[in-house]
Amino acid sequence: MPTRFVRTTRSLAHDGGRRTLLGFGIAGVLLAAWLTWFLFGRVTVYEVSRQARIEVQQSAHPIASLVQSRIASNPLVLGQEVRAGDLLIELDARPEQLRLQEEQARLQTLLPRIASLKKEVAALEKASASEQEAARAATQGASSRIVEAAAAVDFARENEKRLREESAVGGVAQIEAVRAQAETLKLAAARDALAAEQRRLATEAEARAYQQQAQIESLRRTILSMQGEAQAAESTIARLSEEIERHQVRAPIGGTIADVAVLRTGAYVAAGQKLATVVPHGGLIIVGEFVPAAVLGRIRPGQAARLRLDGFPWAQYGMIDARVVRVAGEVRDGLVRVEFQPARQVEPKLPLQHGLPGSIEVGIEEISPAQLVLRAVGHFDAPTPAPAALPVIVREMAAQ
Secondary structure, three states, rough: OOOOOOOHHHHHOOOOOOHHHHHHHHEEEEEHHHHHHHOOOEEEEEEEEEEEEEEEEEOOOOEOOOEEEEEOOOOOOOOOOOOOOOEEEEOOOOHHHHHHHHHHHHHHHHHHHHHHHHHHHHHHHHHHHHHHHHHHHHHHHHHHHHHHHHHHHHHHHHHHHHHHHHEEEEEEEEOHHHHHHHHHHHHHHHHHHHHHHHHHHHHHHHHHHHHHHHHHHHHHHOOOOOHHHEEEHHHHHHHHHHHHHHHHOHHHHOOOEEEEEEOOOEEOOOOEEEEEEEEEOOOEEEEEEOOOOHHHOOOOOEEEEEEEEEOOOOOOOOOOEEEEEEEOOOEEOEEEEEEEEEEEOOOOOOOOOOOEEEEEEEEEEEEEEHHHHHHHOOOOOOOOOHHHHHHHHHHHHHOO
């Protein structure tokens, strides 16, 4: 009697364990390979910053108004090339200019008056010296006349004495002796008058000298007062000139105008208000902002990095290779600044320029997948990868 399940029986008869063993062998080989890679393979751990951008090596200079005023002229346009010291924006400084003209006119009036007073003082000093010399000459002349009168008086006294003696013995008339006495008195009075005149001349000369000295001192006080006013005017002129210069916004460095505030002539601006930005010429660097836990002690100069620009898909344009050059040691606004030097591209596909944003990945170390898993579960005594780096790590493991 034929068996109902002939085919099944025949298949069971011919079936052996070779296929099963082959399947288990392939699975074992694959498992061994995976374990080998899991234990001894190397994957790169990346730290990622979503706040990265391309900047010039020298910092861009924001241009702000130093004073509050109105816009007098604003010829700036985006992309304009400027040199250091070029006048960019002029603010209204009409009140300061009017005050400056007033102080300049005042100073121009004071300076000639000071010069004239100095000449007057010099003339008075010369006149005083000449008058004192004349007074000394007059005094000397009076002294000489007094000496002459004193000699005449002495002669008259001797003559009177002789005539009195002769008159006593009858040699001359008594009237002659009386006449000689009168002459002596007359000459003595003349001598006394000359002495008084000498004293009067000396007193008048001294009084005139005092008056002239007082006049000279008064003129000198006036000159000092005017000099003080002139110095105050000069200081005011310097201050107003500086104030007017502060109304002229100039380029601090040479470069390109990268940002201009929309301000028309007559618009009011406050002190410190940003008006424009000048981007200097020079090489480009990449700047990334990282959280402190991801940077401090982990990112060091010389480590490799890759930049992806937001506006250019990396699958089409690729990524920009870079290398860490500087790491900030202080935290600012909760982030740490890291600077990268981009690699030179032989045929650049990306138009690198200041301000392009993107994200940057920094390879901080290479470890095995087993160590990575142990870190993830907290059984390995090493820093845990930052959450932002996990997608990159998983992608690298998938690529392996």
